[in-house]
Structures are given as structure tokens and as C-alpha cells.
Amino acid sequence: MSIEYNNFSLSKNEETIISSLSLRTASSGIIAVMGVSGSGKSTLLKVTNRIIEPGLEGWHINGDISFRGKSIFSPDVKPENLRQQIGLVLQEPVAFRGTMVENVAFALRFGHLKIKRQHANKMAEDVLEQVGLASEVSDINRVKASELSGGQLQRLAIARAIAIKPKVLMMDEPTSALDPIATESIEQVVLQLSDEILIVLVTHNPSQARRLADEALFMEKGKSVHGAQSIDQLFRSSGSKAFDQFLSVHQQ
Amino acid sequence: MIRIICMCCALLFLGLILAIGFDLYTEAADVFYDGYLTDKPSDLGTKGGIAPIILNTFIIVGLAIAIAFPFSLAAAATYTMVLKSQPTTLQRLFIFLIDLGIGIPRIVWGLAGAAIFSGLFGLGFSIISGVLTLALLLSPILTFGFIAGIESLEKQLKIQCQVLGLTDLVTFWMQLIPSAKSALLTTTLIAVGRGFGDAAALLFTSGIASRIPSSILDPAATLSVWVFQLTTAIPGGEKRAFAAAFILFTITLIIQGCLSISNKKRFSL
Ligand SMILES: Nc1ncnc2c1ncn2[C@@H]1O[C@H](COP(=O)(O)OP(=O)(O)OP(=O)(O)O)[C@@H](O)[C@H]1O
Ligand SMILES: [Mg+2]
Numbered sequence A: 001m002s003i004e005y006n007n008f009s010l011s012k013n014e015e016t017i018i019s020s021l022s023l024r025t026a027s028s029g030i031i032a033v034m035g036v037s038g039s040g041k042s043t044l045l046k047v048t049n050r051i052i053e054p055g056l057e058g059w060h061i062n063g064d065i066s067f068r069g070k071s072i073f074s075p076d077v078k079p080e081n082l083r084q085q086i087g088l089v090l091q092e093p094v095a096f097r098g099t100m101v102e103n104v105a106f107a108l109r110f111g112h113l114k115i116k117r118q119h120a121n122k123m124a125e126d127v128l129e130q131v132g133l134a135s136e137v138s139d140i141n142r143v144k145a146s147e148l149s150g151g152q153l154q155r156l157a158i159a160r161a162i163a164i165k166p167k168v169l170m171m172d173e174p175t176s177a178l179d180p181i182a183t184e185s186i187e188q189v190v191l192q193l194s195d196e197i198l199i200v201l202v203t204h205n206p207s208q209a210r211r212l213a214d215e216a217l218f219m220e221k222g223k224s225v226h227g228a229q230s231i232d233q234l235f236r237s238s239g240s241k242a243f244d245q246f247l248s249v250h251q252q
Numbered sequence B: 001m002i003r004i005i006c007m008c009c010a011l012l013f014l015g016l017i018l019a020i021g022f023d024l025y026t027e028a029a030d031v032f033y034d035g036y037l038t039d040k041p042s043d044l045g046t047k048g049g050i051a052p053i054i055l056n057t058f059i060i061v062g063l064a065i066a067i068a069f070p071f072s073l074a075a076a077a078t079y080t081m082v083l084k085s086q087p088t089t090l091q092r093l094f095i096f097l098i099d100l101g102i103g104i105p106r107i108v109w110g111l112a113g114a115a116i117f118s119g120l121f122g123l124g125f126s127i128i129s130g131v132l133t134l135a136l137l138l139s140p141i142l143t144f145g146f147i148a149g150i151e152s153l154e155k156q157l158k159i160q161c162q163v164l165g166l167t168d169l170v171t172f173w174m175q176l177i178p179s180a181k182s183a184l185l186t187t188t189l190i191a192v193g194r195g196f197g198d199a200a201a202l203l204f205t206s207g208i209a210s211r212i213p214s215s216i217l218d219p220a221a222t223l224s225v226w227v228f229q230l231t232t233a234i235p236g237g238e239k240r241a242f243a244a245a246f247i248l249f250t251i252t253l254i255i256q257g258c259l260s261i262s263n264k265k266r267f268s269l
Helices: A041-048 A079-085 A100-110 A117-130 A150-163 A180-193 A206-212 A231-236 A241-250 B002-031 B051-085 B088-103 B106-120 B127-151 B155-163 B168-179 B181-197 B223-233 B238-261
Strands: A003-012 A015-024 A029-035 A059-067 A086-089 A168-172 A198-202 A215-220
Touching (some): A003 A041, A015 A041, A015 A059, A029 A041, A029 A206, A041 A059, A041 A086, A041 A168, A041 A198, A079 A086, A079 B155, A086 B155, A100 A117, A100 A150, A100 B168, A117 A150, A150 A168, A150 A180, A180 A198, A180 A206, A198 A206, A206 A231, A206 A241, A215 A231, A215 A241, B002 B238, B051 B088, B051 B127, B051 B181, B051 B223, B106 B127, B127 B181, B155 B168, B168 B181, B181 B223, B181 B238
Parallel strands (some): A029 A198, A029 A215, A168 A198
Antiparallel strands (some): A003 A059
């Protein structure tokens, strides 16, 4: 399902955080979002599934975001329905109470899917296997989510998000706390998912973007510097000083 | 060094509590006899025991908490899940009302309760009138504590639930409330303590009767009211007041003790 940004701007208390973004994503594949710290990447993801809500806490929008051809801000769109379809893996995930399996099964059981406990647990185990946690942790039915390391929690959060099978999955630096091996396995998962759904991948790592993404967006101070470009084009085009700088800093 | 200071403070505090208990006990020593806890009082409380008073105290405080607790939890839910996504003026108004409720002196609650429940609703001096007044008085305290407990959780927990497409209802009842359990319990403890200690709100509503009530429409004194009554209105009642106060003190100590033991992790976040 593609997401379309129509001259979209977002500000908080008069301060612009995202400015006039126009973009139409593909309906599957991977689009990478890069940019220096504070350029508005996380904010862009959060407003796309209305964790940031215009009109509240000083947030204000201009332009529009639409999903499946319909504005996500239209009054008959329920935020929770939107979020079931556009999943988000937070940059700093939080553990729920209970075991790892319970963490993943929670949204399956008590969200829109209403899956029975036993079945939900089974699905949770499969997903935990998929993100490489089942083999790494002694017993996913015993170990509490609050006892996990940063990198393990990050993968748990990915498992929670993909378990509910969203149509679009936005991931905010999902491998920032992972070692190369875990990163590799998450990248495989992401690639696999991208056959069917759209992945929006925020990453600080240009070579990861190059490995995975079909398209990329480079943000600077809330602006998309080129609009979405094919990944090859972005890495080939000189001319953008900002991206060259970003590249040189991140590839030393 | 800090450790030693903390230890000293703790010991001092413990000593203070023991001293209070000891003082109450010695003042009242000759009032106590074998049947003190199981007998009815006689001669306006100058003779006999305090069994009905103890019973009344538990009935009134228990019922008041039973009413105020769900009401306050619902109010806290409304605030954190509904009002939080509304303009800030509404939130401010809500908080202002809570603050007001906590700030109003208890004697004023008592008079208001007497006017509304006892007078307007025709409940007279009765347990139910006292219970409703006490529940009203305790609700702002509970609501405030509940909200504070929930807000002290990581703000990210709510967001984490939201990004998984969970509804506010599920988020609140199945994630926020269980995570804030200790804060809820602590708040409830404070409210129970308030209920046991309150005389001002109950004096004019549930009255000063010292017999065993036959229904919630009967008047009934709690220990605090009884202590107040003995000291102010009954000649020669002081010693008996100390005795009742000692029982009140002991009960409070036991309840708070039990609950805080059952909730060891209260302060470990
Ligand atoms: N809740 C908020 N209130 C006010 N300003 C905010 C809020 N969230 C983000 N901002 C501001 O928006 C800008 C972009 O923040 P954002 O978190 O989107 O950056 P980012 O690109 O994700 O950075 P990083 O790479 O460090 O994660 C920053 O200047 C930040 O201060
Ligand atoms: Mg970010």
C-alpha cells in the first residue's frame, strides 16, 4: 500500500519540524530515510501513524498524508485502525510486563485480531524464531522482556510489530543496537517482508540503505533534500553537498 | 555517612511511633479488661468495651473505599486516556477540581454531606450518609494518586501500545494499570488511613451511635468519632478516649503493616 505525502508540513508551537514534503512511495519494497540527528526522521514516522496528532500539544500540519488514497487525518479514520495497518518500530522500544512470548502475543490477543491465547503464543514463538531470539535466549516462555539487553529488546520490538502483519512497516533505526550478525539476520527478515509490504527504514547507515533499499530519502532540517530517489541515483549523484558530507562521515 | 543518618532517622521515627503507642497505652491502662474488644459500651461509653465501634469503623471505611476506588479509577482513566487528547484547558479544569477536592477542609465535606445526604436525601444520621460523604472526600485523593502513579510510568509505554494498534481501553486497563499497581496500592493505603482517622466528615453524617447497626440506615460511630465524642462530650471520658485511640492506633499499624509487607516492591521502580 503506498503512502503519499502532499506538500506536507508539520510544526510544533510555530517551529517547523517537517517542511513541504511531497512524496509517493511504492506499495512494497524498501524506502530508506536518512539524515543527520534531529533532521525529523522519527517525527516523520510518528506523524504517519498519528502517534503525533495534529491539534494536540501544539502540533500543527499543513498539506496532507494519504494512505490507500485517503487522508489519514480524515475524521472517520480511527487512529488504532491506521496503526494496525501502518506499523511502527520505535527508536527506543519499551518492554511490556511478562515474558517474551507474552510480549509478542499481547497485541495478537488484545488487538484487532483477537487471537486465542494458545494460538497467539504459538504465532509469537514463530516470530521470535524469525528474528533470531528463540535460539539466542534460553527460554522465550520464561525470560522476562524486562531482562533483555538493548539489542534483544530491539528485536523483540520488531517481532511485536511484524506479528500483527501490518501493510506498511516503519522501522526507526532497527539495527542501531545490534551486532553485525544480528543485523544481518534482521536485514534478511526485512528483505523478506519487503516482497509483500512496504518497509520504511530509518537508518544512520548509508551502506545498510544501499544494501537494502530500493529508494531513499535524505532529510536535512525537516526537508527532503532530493525527494525520493532510486538508491543508485542517490549514491551516484554528486551535487548534494549535504549527502556527500553525511556519506563521508558515516563511511570512515 | 548518609547511611548512618538514614538509619538514625528511621530509628528515631520508629521510636516516635512506639512512644506514641506506649503513651496511649499507659494513659489508658486501667480501662482495658478482658472483654474490652468484644463487649458493647455502656453508660455513654464510660463503661464496657468498644466492639460495635470497631465493627462500624470497618464497615464505614470499607464501604467508602469500595465506592470511591472504582469511581476514582474511572476518573483517572478519563483523564489519562480521554482528557489528555483534548485541549489543555479541560485538563487544567479537571486538575483544578481535584486539587480543590483535596484542599477543602474535612469539616466542610462533613457539613456538605450532612446537608446533602442526611438532609436533602433524607438519610439522616446513618451509615450510608457517612459512607457517601467519606467516599466523596476520599475520591479526589485517590484520583490524584492514581493519575500521579500512571503518569510516573514511562510515557513511552502508552506510545508503545499505541503503535501496535491497541485501543486506549486495552492500553489503560491491561498495560498502564498493572504497571502502576504499586502506586495504586500506596494511594489506597493513604486513603484508608484518612478514612480511619476522619472524625470531622463523619460526626455530622454517620453520627455517634455506639450500638451494633441493623442496617446501613442506622447511625454508627467510627473509632475516630468515638474518640472525639469521649474527649469533648462525655465527662470523665478522657481515659476511655485514650483507650479507644490506642485501639485505633494499633489497627492502623496492623493494616498498614500487612499491606506494605504484601507489597514489598512498592518503591523499587
Ligand atoms: N515532542 C517533541 N516536541 C518538540 N520538538 C520535538 C518533539 N519531537 C521531536 N522534536 C524536534 O523535532 C526535530 C526532529 O526530531 P526527530 O526525533 O524527528 O529527529 P531524528 O531525525 O529522528 O533524529 P535522530 O537521528 O537523533 O533520531 C528535533 O529538532 C526535535 O527537537
Ligand atoms: Mg530518531
